[in-house]
Amino acid sequence: MRIGQLSQRTGVPTRMLRYYEEQDLLHPERADNGYRHYPESAVYRVQQIRGLLDSGLTTEIIRRILPFLDRPDEIHLHPQCLTPELADLLEAEAARIQQRIDCLARNRDAIHVYLAAVRALRT
Amino acid sequence: MRIGQLSQRTGVPTRMLRYYEEQDLLHPERADNGYRHYPESAVYRVQQIRGLLDSGLTTEIIRRILPFLDRPDEIHLHPQCLTPELADLLEAEAARIQQRIDCLARNRDAIHVYLAAVRALRT
DNA sequence: TGAAACCTTCACATCAATGTGAAGGCAAAT
DNA sequence: ATTTGCCTTCACATTGATGTGAAGGTTTCA
Numbered sequence: 001m002r003i004g005q006l007s008q009r010t011g012v013p014t015r016m017l018r019y020y021e022e023q024d025l026l027h028p029e030r031a032d033n034g035y036r037h038y039p040e041s042a043v044y045r046v047q048q049i050r051g052l053l054d055s056g057l058t059t060e061i062i063r064r065i066l067p068f069l070d071r072p073d074e075i076h077l078h079p080q081c082l083t084p085e086l087a088d089l090l091e092a093e094a095a096r097i098q099q100r101i102d103c104l105a106r107n108r109d110a111i112h113v114y115l116a117a118v119r120a121l122r123t
Numbered sequence: 124m125r126i127g128q129l130s131q132r133t134g135v136p137t138r139m140l141r142y143y144e145e146q147d148l149l150h151p152e153r154a155d156n157g158y159r160h161y162p163e164s165a166v167y168r169v170q171q172i173r174g175l176l177d178s179g180l181t182t183e184i185i186r187r188i189l190p191f192l193d194r195p196d197e198i199h200l201h202p203q204c205l206t207p208e209l210a211d212l213l214e215a216e217a218a219r220i221q222q223r224i225d226c227l228a229r230n231r232d233a234i235h236v237y238l239a240a241v242r243a244l245r246t
Numbered sequence: 247t248g249a250a251a252c253c254t255t256c257a258c259a260t261c262a263a264t265g266t267g268a269a270g271g272c273a274a275a276t
Numbered sequence: 277a278t279t280t281g282c283c284t285t286c287a288c289a290t291t292g293a294t295g296t297g298a299a300g301g302t303t304t305c306a
Contacts, residue, residue, distance in 0.1 A: 004252065014253090016294070033302060035253060051226035056179040058292075069233045072240040079245045087238065094234045097227050103174035104220050104227075110192045111217045115210065117195040122202045127282060137283090139264070156272065158283060181262075253302065260295070265288105272283070 003028075003036050010046040017046065023059040025049055025066060056100060065093055126151075126159050133169040140169065146182040148172055148189060178223060188216055 007014045020026045021036075026045065028036040048069065052062050067076060068090060075081075130137045143149045144159075149168065151159040171192070175185050190199060191213060198204075 002253080013294085015296085018255095019293080033253080034255095035302085048226075048230070051223070052230065053293080054179050055223045055227050056177050060292095065230075065234065068237045069230055072237050076237070077241060077244060079241055082238075082241045090234050090238060094231050097231045097234075100174070100178045101224055101227050101231070103171075104178050104224050107171070107175065107188075107192055108217050108220045108224070111188065111213050111220075114191045114195050114199070115205075115213060118200060118202055118205045121200060125283080136264080138266085141285095142263075156283080157285095158272085176263080183262095247306105249304100249306085251302100251304080254300080255298105257298085258296085261293090263291085265290070267288090268286085270284080273281085274279105275281105276277105276279085 001038050001040070001042070003038070006038050006042055006046065009043050010050070012046055012050060020046070020049060020059070024063050025059060057097075061093060065090065124161050124163070124165070126161070129161050129165055129169065132166050133173070135169055135173060143169070143172060143182070147186050148182060180220075184216060188213065 001009075003014045003017055006012075007017060017026065017036075021028065026038075026042065026049075028038045028042070031037050049062060049066075053059070124132075126137050126140055129135075130140060140149065140159075144151065149161075149165065149172075151161045151165070154160050172185060172189075176182070
């Protein structure tokens with residue numbers, strides 16, 4: 001599919017889709033006339049990128065972990081592809097992600113506790 | 124405590140603590156000489172702000188939900204303090220937070236699955 | 247064939263969060 | 277008492293993610 005349709009289906013402006021490509025997060029094929037051509041899977045990929053960006057990860061981090069965020073494929077399953085440094089990076093990033101989850105969950109709970117408390121008072 | 128010590132204990136630069144004050148996230152007392160004076164609880168509060176910022180919330184959103192993120196106190200427990208619009212805002216923000224959590228948890232799991240798969244291959 | 251709706255690249259603007267530094271007042275210790 | 281280190285405000289710079297618009301090529305369709 002072309003960029004306009006991908007933009008429509010994801011709600012992400014074409015400007016941003018080109019930006020993500022510049023940041024090495026997307027790698028669409030090019031048609032003869034130069035138009036970008038995305039596979040169906042790009043829809044999920046873009047949603048994933050947006051979700052991670054919106055959760056505070058930078059494009060730089062996303063670029064580095066993105067190859068490992070899908071079903072482990074043969075390309076990356078060869079043990080020698082996982083250098084100790086890369087494993088450390090993934091572990092560290094998973095830990096940072098967990099920290100975010102904990103923080104968000106705490107505050108989500110606090111909001112719900114508050115709402116429940118006020119509503120209980122109103123009975 | 125003064126700004127320098129709060130900075131040391133939280134790891135947040137004084138520049139940022141003043142910025143958060145400007146954004147109405149912190150409200151330190153002032154001593155006669157104009158120095159800011161923070162209560163002990165400011166340490167947690169700053170960590171909380173940092174965590175939320177780092178998780179993609181803006182200072183604007185944080186400012187609006189911050190009063191409700193602590194133990195519900197008498198000030199805010201009066202039902203008339205919770206206008207329907209405010210309740211909607213809190214619900215909506217809780218939902219957005221939940222979306223972030225889901226996205227982060229999915230990708231954290233994917234990292235762990237990948238690491239486990241590679242390590243299993245290496246046995 | 248010509249208009250409408252897409253596509254391309256290039257470039258400058260904005261916004262929030264943060265860095266950095268200057269110019270000067272206050273305080274604690276040698 | 278002077279130095280050292282903290283504090284104050286003011287102000288300009290930077291960085292990452294976006295918005296916006298210009299100038300021009302392509303596809304589709306009436």
